[in-house]
Structure formats: C-alpha cells, structure tokens
Amino acid sequence: MNIFSDINFAFRTLIKNPKFTALTVFVMTTGLTLCIYMFSFIQGTMVAPLPFKDGERIRAVDMIYNGMTYQGTSIRVPDFDDLKKRVQSYEVFDAYDIGTVNLSTNDRAVKYTGHYVTENFFKISEAKPLLGRLLTNDDGLSGAEPVAVLSHTLWQSLFAGDADVLGKKLRVNTKPTTIVGVMPDSYQFPDAGRIWLPYTTTGVGVERSKSDYVAVYGVLKPEVTDEQANAEIKSLMAELEVKYPKLNSNTSARVWTIQEASMGDGTAVIILAMELAVGFILLLACINVGNLLFSRATEKGKETAIRTALGAPRSTIVMQMMWESVLICTISGVLAVLISGLWLEQSNRDLLEAFPFDPPFWWNMVITETSIVAAIVITLTTAFVTGILPALKATSGDFNATLRDGTRGAQSKSAGRLSKVIVVSEVVLSCALLLLSTGMVYSVHQQNSIDYGTTIENIFTVRVGLPEAEYKSLEKRQQYYQNIISSLQAKPEVADVSLTRTLPGNWASYENIAIDGVDYGKKPQYPSSNSVGVAHNYFQVMEVNLKSGRVFDSRDKIDSPLTAIVTENFVKKYYKDGDVLGKRFKFIETDQDWYTIVGVVNNVLHGQPTSLNIEKPTAFVSLQQTPKRFVSITVKTVAADASTVVGLSDIVTSVTQKIERDAPAYDVKTLRASIEERNAGMNFVSELFLVFAAASMVLAFSGIYGVMSNTIVQKTQEIGIRRALGADESDIYKHFIIQGIKQLSIGLVIGVPMGIALVKMLEQSSLAQGSLMLYIVIPALISAVIFMAIYYPVQRALKLEPCSALRYE
Amino acid sequence: MKTLIKLANLKKVFSTDEVETHALSDINLQVRQGEYLSISGPSGCGKSTLLSLLGLLDTSSGGNYTLNGHEVADINSKQRAAIRNKEIGFVFQSFNLISELTVAENVALPLTYRKDISKTQRHEMVTAALEKVDMAHRTKHYPSQLSGGQQQRVAVARAIAGNPSIILADEPTGNLDSKNAELVMSLLDKLHAEGATICMVTHDPRGAKRAERIIEVFDGRIVSDSIVNSDDIEEAVA
Ligand SMILES: Nc1ncnc2c1ncn2[C@@H]1O[C@H](COP(=O)(O)OP(=O)(O)O)[C@@H](O)[C@H]1O
C-alpha cells in the first residue's frame, strides 16, 4: 500500500466512526486552542521584541526600593548622572522625565502627561514626525526657545488638525511654547504620549535629597546579556548605597525589557504558570486522544494479529494507525488556529475595554507566522505522540499470543497497566491544574471583595494639580482646598467632600522612616511606611474608624508641630506594646521635623490588594500642615452608589474649572471604577485561568470517566467470572473501588503537593492564594469523579446475569 | 444418597428483539450427591443454559429448582453468590482465567470471597488444589504463559479449591488436544472418586464414557436419561 491509499484508508476509518472522530477532534482542538492562544498571547505581549531596529536590546532601568520595583520616573537624577558616567554595558544610556502639564490655548485649558525627552529617545524609537521636526538636544539647553512636539490627538483636539500649527504658541504650565512638530497617531514609546518637551531636568545645583526622579532607559551593547547588565547596575547601586547611606539605603536597580516592566514584578511567574497550565492541558488532551486511539487499536487487536500472521509488515500497520492520528491532529490544529485567532481578537477587544490605559503599542495579539510555526510543531508533535505510541504498543504484543490467548475478552495485562497509568496521570495533572487555577481565581475573588478600610461605593473622585507658579504659597493652596470643598458641598447631589493625596487602592508613596529613640547604626536599614496626606475631615467622610487618640482638627495648623495619624498595621509593626500616642517618627528623605502620632485608625489599603500591600503600615499626615499641589477630591454622594448619579462628572469638573481655570479635573470616575481598573490585569489573567480550569476539568474528568468505564466494560467478562466464583455485588464494587483508590491515591499524592507548590510559587507574587478549603474540595471532586466512573459502569455490568456477563465480548 | 438437585418443569426463555428462544422447556431432573453426570446433545440445544441454571448463573423463566433442599427462587442474590462460592465449582470451555492474576491468585480467588478463611488456610488450600492438578510448580506464572491444557488444569484447581459439593463443567475439553483432554478428564475422575458431584457438558464420547449417567438434550428438552456402566458405553453414545 502506498501513502495515498494509507491516508485514504485512515480517512475512511474516521468517516465511518463519526462519534469517535468528533470526540477525538473535540478533545484535541480544546488542547491545541489553549496552547496556541497562550503561545500567541505570551509572544505578542511579552516576548516579541519592540518593533524597532534595536528593539531587542532596549531596556528600562528601574529602581528597587525596599525590595519593590518602582517603575517610570524612579531614579534620582544625581544617581542617574553617576550611573551614566560609569556604566559599560550600553550603547545608549539616557533618561526622560514625565510630568503632568497644564496646557492652555486662548480658549481652553487641559491637563496631560508630558514627556521630557532627549534626541536619543526619538532615535531608538525610530520616531518620524508627521509635521515639522523632532526635538534636539539643543532644545534642552538653558536659554533655548521653549518648544514642544504635539501628539496627533492633541493636534486634533487643541488645533482641530490645523495644517499651519507649526510655529503657533501654546502655554505649557503657563510658559508660552512654540509648536515645532506633530507626531503621527501610531507613535507610542514607551506608552502613548500627548506632548513631548525638551529634557531639562538636572541635578546640578540641586541638593541631592531634593532632586527630581527620572525614568532611565538604555540600549544594551549587542554582546551584553541581561545578567551582565543587571549585575553591573546592582554593583554600581550598591556603591551609591555605601556613599549615600541616608538617601540610598535599601535602594538598588534592575534592568529589564520594557515589555516585562509593563507587566510588573510577577510577570515571569505568571508566564511560567500559564505555560505550565497549557502544557498540562495539552498533555491531558494527548493522553485522552492517545488512549482513545489505543483502546480502539486493542479492540482491533485480533484483526491486527491476524493481518500480521498473514504477513503484513508491522510498519504498514503502524503507518495506518499513524495516519489516523495525523488526520485527527491536523483537523484539530486547523480548527485550533481559527478558534484561537478569533479568541485573541476578542481578548484584544476585552482588554481595550477593561484596561484603564491604552494597551502597549507592541501588543500584537494575533496569530503571527511564529504562532503558525509553533502550531504546526505542536500539532505534529501531538500527532506523533498520540499516534505512534499507541500504534507501536498495540502491535508490539506477540501476535501469536493474541491469537492463542485463552483469557479472551479480558484486557491484556499491559493494556490494563497502561490504563492505570493514564488514570493516575490524569488525576495528577487535573489536580495540579485545578489547584493552580482555582488558587488564582480564589485570590482575585478575595482581592476584589477585600475591605479597603474606607467607604467605596458612594465616593466619586477627580484629581487636580495646581499650577506651580501660581500656587507657590502654601496659604493659597489651603485657600483652594477650602473653596473646592465648600463649593462642592453646596451641590444637592453631594453629601460631603474631602481631599487626599492618594485614593484607597492607589499607590501611595512608600517612604523610609525613622522611629524616635531607635538607633539605626552606621549602615541604616530604615523601616518604611506609606505616607498619605489628607484633609482633616477625610476620616469622617471616608468612614475610617478612629481606634484611639484623635483625628486631625484645628489644632493641626501650618505652624504648629507636625502630627500624624497611623494605621493599626503601623502600630503592630513599630510599636509592639501598642503604646503609640505621643510617640514620634520622621520621614528620612524629606528630612523634616518629627511627626507626633496623635491617633490610630483602622487599616486603609493603598495599591493593589496583594498581601504585601495589605500588611503595609500607613501614616496619614495633614494636608493643612503640608499642603500639596496635586490632590484627589473625594466626593461623597447622597446616593448610596455614586455611579448612579447622573451628570456628576459634569458638576465636579465645572466646579473645579470655575475655581481654578488652570487646574482642570482629570481621572474623573467613581472610586469603585478606579479600584477596578487597577485590578483589570489581574482579573483578566484570572479569567484566563478560569478557562484553563474549565478546560482541564472537562478533559480530565471525561478522560478519567472514559478510561475507567472502558476498563470496566472490558472487564465485564471478568466480572462474570468473579461472580461465578462466588463474588457478590459488594465484592465486585469493592474490588474496583480498591483499584480506583490505589490509582487515586498515587495521583493525589503526586498531584496535591504539585498543585500546592504551584500555588505557593504564585502566592509570593500575590497571584494565587491557597486555602485549605480548596485543598480539600478539589481532591474530593476528583475522588467523586473516580467513584462515579467506577460506580455507574459496575452497576451496569452487574445488571447482566453472570452467565450473560461471561458471554460478553 | 441424598438428592442434591431437583428440577421440576424448569423453563428458560430468552427474549431478544421480538425473537423468543425457548432454550429449555419442561426440564425434570434429579441429581444425587456423588453422581457423575454427563450432558450431551447438538450445539444450541440448551446444554450450557441448563448448566448456568444449575450453577445459579442465571434465573429460570418457570418451574422449580431445589438445591440441597432449598427453593432457589427464594434465595436472594447475596445468598446465591455464597452458594456459588461454597457449593459449586465451575470449569469452562474457555478456561476463563483472569489474565492479570497469577496462577495462585486465580486459584485463590473464590476463597477471597469467604470471610471464614484465614490467609494461611487459603494458602494451604491453594497449594493443595494446585498439587492435585499437578500445577504447583507454576504458581507465579500468568495464564498467558501457560499452554491451554495447563490453563484448564489451573481452572480445575480453582473450581475445587474451596471443596465444593458440585462441579459444573461446560465442555472442559472443548479447547484442548486429545492428550490434554485426557489429563483433564482423569482429573475429574479422581475428583469424582473422592466424592464430588459432577455435571459435565460434553459431546466427546470418550468423555461421556467416564460418567455414570448420561443425559441427552435435544431442542431444550431432555430426550434420554440413562444410567450406564463402562461396558455398554458404546451403545449409549451411539
Ligand atoms: N443470552 C442469550 N440470549 C438469547 N439467546 C440465547 C442466550 N443464551 C443462549 N441462547 C440461545 O439458547 C439456545 C441454547 O443455547 P446454549 O445453551 O448455549 O446451547 P449449547 O450450549 O447446547 O450449545 C441457543 O439457541 C442460543 O442461541
């Protein structure tokens, strides 16, 4: 027989057994779809290099402080200047700054994030202006004419796409600035910018402790590895730590890709977890399909033996079986590419909706050539695994023994062993996978339902930034606070108003502190705390409970001694005896006076609800004592749910507009929305794992049930024999249940620790959370499936009279 | 001797897909303890069905079956299992050994369903049974590693391991060559000599000649029932 007739034969076999074909194709498609989707997702979001010539070598350099990575403008300018002089690993090592800028034309004012950049910034990101020119290093020299490059969006919104915009003026933070260029809509680096201004941030003439922070990036030399670059930056930062113990204590830095940085600290672990999960699912699919093909091959065992006896070479028989699995896997592979393509498109749309920011420009979640190649490789591998192994196994037996076998009907011994191995591996895989995915889903659920320590649903928020020049005076800032609170309070929809530097759920500044009376030695390892400035009525408006002492009041004036109100975490961490009122601490960096603790309130969660953040201490300080230009206004609505109040954002923005034209409101949304946006990424990943959990459950449970019940059906005759020998029904159940328990225990003994280990691995990045309940429920669920897979087939077999069971073929 | 088996107007009808097969009709038969019974007849006449009913592997469609003084119809399935286990030993044409179990385990199988036998007792009984069939040297082998004759000897050992009062053999030599058939038949002779009641289906005249009593079945009915001695066996079979 030649190949074509082999394929033809395999094809006819598949068509003749539509149920079998549909089942195997379904199982394989599920496994392959998840695999290809995941591959393209990881490839498209994290692995593929930035789409520039040197994209593969572009890195972000971010500060690590107290073990946590801070991204973006995280490196102090003098540190950057020192590093720039000494680093050897880079072709380009440069910085840019990010700042909120107030833009005003003659008729309107808006607030956007501006990028202060050098020539390098545009060069490595291959920027080409749509109109005019890019910024040069000369633009940044002192005394140069103030210039700006606009984004396509701003060009449209501020100048209605005016073709003669070049040379026109715009007030940037009240400074008249000439527009010299417009960028195309497609330009994003490292995220979507609105306006680019010359980099003028400098450490020269600025006290080290007062200096600004900048974002640092670089292009590695071709021969330098990430390990080398990281080792270098760490050792240089360690030297700075020795040189500036006070400022740089607990400070280091890391070098990573912009893609990694955008996904944050836990990226590597998430990717590993995802890869493991899809790997397991694919393995489950392969096992199931392989088993289906194999049990059919054994059913045809006699036929095969006869054909071998008649002289058909083994290779011919193996090839015919091979073609069947190649056909099944190819059909599944094509379906999987189509389905995962559609699914990726859907995910793209979902992410656009759910994410609080535009997805990064390098995200390319589509089926690319790489994913097609991967799909082909994966498909062929699975075809091989699911085809060749069962075929070899089915033809490897002594055909003479098969023909002679007096123990007819019963499974051959090795087939019996194989089905046990299959059940054990399905238990292991499904157990590990279910523990992992439910652990992730559970942690997201826990995090979404977590108590932030404040009221949430009836809070509406906007952020404002007072222009620097006009609000140098602290009294003016206080005046503004006063105005904004009383004007908003006058609105009928509004129950109360307060102010905070940092909303619950948002990142608070996490600062090194020193507790009065503690000697931190020569190489200080300072403790740290969130620092959050609030208006005096904040605790009352946000329903934060006072535990002891007092809240801020009129005693806390701008010229009276500094006071602070700390959370219970703070007390637990730094005042073990609980005696805290009247004690003092100070913030190291700002090196101000001592703060006296006057009150203790319940914990308020800042940042995402990870265990690290949940345990962080927080010190609230008075905005009256240290008035800041950037604050969030928290508006408590009369309605219980702020999202139901119609026109609230218009009311709030018009009030802010009226009080200070140059401080437009931004980030206008309910507090709930702002928290949910922050958790969007985590929710997305957890939803993905929910799909994994469902897929693994369907595959593993149907697989376990299929294998077990098939084993039992094949043992119908054995059941007849046992009954003839005097086994009653309970003996038969007992026999199979003991066998099941053996396989189950082996599976659980491997699978449960494996799953718990995976959960623990993710727990460190707060991506999963184990719970005793899950550790009990999941194994119980799997055990229930095993028992059902034993009980029902045995019950059916027992319905036969023993003599019919004996005749069963 | 005491009557062990008493069948009165026993009937068996198989109904499948509108086809009714009257496998057995009006069977009347008494078997006394210690008898050696041979059942013969053409293929499909109902011999195996009769043996299944005798061995409580199936239920009749009518008539009465009294086993050891008990009405079988009144016995629940648990008790039936216990009777099969203690009182009856089966030997099948196709041996029906369990391929995953060793020779010793196969033989021990019926004993494992008894609560009253200790492990050591069981071991002794298995060894004794295997010695009787001359297979004690193959205890650790699996059935597939044995010849057909050896497999059937193991099956016989399994049937007798629990010292049943009745041995039911359905064409025990049907799958064996004449040499092995002879061996198995002489085994049954020996068991009979030791007091076992044997009901054996066979259409091998050499097998039948060993029995004391020959039942002939035709189309689901007993058409002849004759006590014989070895001298006039040719006539009985003819
Ligand atoms: N489970 C069954 N279902 C339907 N018909 C059966 C069944 N078992 C036996 N028969 C029929 O009953 C008759 C007697 O069968 P059997 O006792 O096996 O014959 P023998 O053993 O004498 O060759 C045959 O016609 C057979 O087809």
Ligand SMILES: [Mg+2]
């Ligand atoms: Mg028969």
